[in-house]
Amino acid sequence: MKAELISTVFLSEKRKQTLLMLMDGPATVDEIKESLTGTTSAIMAQVKILFEQGLIEQKEDEYRLTSIGKLIMKKIRPLIETLNVVEANKDFWDSRNLDPIPEFLLDRIGDLGDILIHEPDLNHLFEPPKELLTSLHETKNVCTFYSYFCPTCPNNYSELARKEVNYNLILTRPVYERLRDEYKEQHDAMMNSKNSHMYICDDESMKLGALSVTDDLMLIAFFNKDGFFDHKKVISFEESARNWGQDLFQYYKERSERVK
Template sequence: MKKQLIDVVFASDKRKNVLLLLKDGPEKMEDLLNSLETSRQALLPQIRILEEHNLVADSNDVYGLTTIGKLVVEEMVPLLEKVRVFDNNIEFWGTHNLKSIPRHLLERIGEIGDCGVVEPGFASMFEINKNFVEQALNSDEIFLVTTFMHPSYPSLLARFLEKGSKVAMIISEDLFRKLKEEWYEEFRSFVDSENLKFYVYSNDLILTSLAIADNCFILRLLLKDKEFSNIQLICNSPEAHRWGRDLFDYYLQDSVPVTRI
């Protein structure tokens, strides 16, 4: 009696890994054995199961995906990438409000790869992440989304501009009003800067902050009950940067540029 296809694919790490190894093209048995660090005797029964279920075909000891196998693997890869992202930081994803991330980017969450979570202690919970600042100071472009104005932001923005970086910053309507009332002179000087562009998000901004530099981003979300959280998700890779930029652009499309105050 044949197994259910879902069991064939996921119930055995060897079968799953063979399918993933073949996604880029056929492989010799010897190469499969080396990649999986296993013996022919251990692997062959698993490959036979893949063949019996029309996922893999053999030609002179070279194995490749069938048409069905290719279709299955095309769906496997993004699923496994998503599971890996959530599994690495399940406490973060499970306790925070994900409504601030649009559906199409949640579908692509696997692209951010292996991220880290930092929870600053009480003494440093309001400090800016120093590692991010170092990367940002060496970045050509910096993208920010925020609902609050940290006391260090004006001096930090000035440093970015001195370095020649271009900065785009999306702020909430509440923060826009606060800046005009309490930071008027600093805000006006930044608005007049050619390399710093402010935008006001026209809807309810339900993420705490997003900061993007070259090849990295830091994301802070509200908790599920919409309470503040100081936990930071930090991702470092070109793929993560692209995903972060797409999240920034999602908010940018509903934002209005600030040209004067």
């Protein structure tokens, strides 16, 4: 039976998507049809299988998960979400060093949802993605971590400070010292802003490239497994990804020292 239930969930994209949809609440036949592609007969054939396996039930004109369906999907949904994130960009994830991500957040990697991989050309190698720049222009809250020096970032940081955006910035000590010594005006603008807070992270084990979380975007960059930074970045606009990014930032913040 266990193998049969696993097959029921995973061997049909329509069945899988129907179960995921019903996790959010009951749905009518028409609502199920609208959310899936295919003919009515093909969709209803898969709904019938879910019904026969005891994963869904019908009450009046709505389908809903049974107690067993809820129990199974509560466990399976994180796996499905993780597979969706990894399978779409498997070569990218295979090449990343994920050690800087604590285990409790690796378990939630599916929270990243729909992602895009930003890979700049040589003419824009050291510039932040346009998606991030657009978001920084409009956001009211920003959390950022950098372990490398981005030449355009001091001006971006200081502009946020002058706009009194709620801004938390974590830098490794070498990056912070370069900001302080070579970009004094921008550094002082951040230090003088009541809404800007800077932190120094000395933990060498936290070898993450970059992280930014705004009101509508999460960006993260990893070193590859050879220890090189190739400027590839993951971007997601989903709320679950932003929450994941906030939790990761908080993890780093708790291991950093505030600059006073």
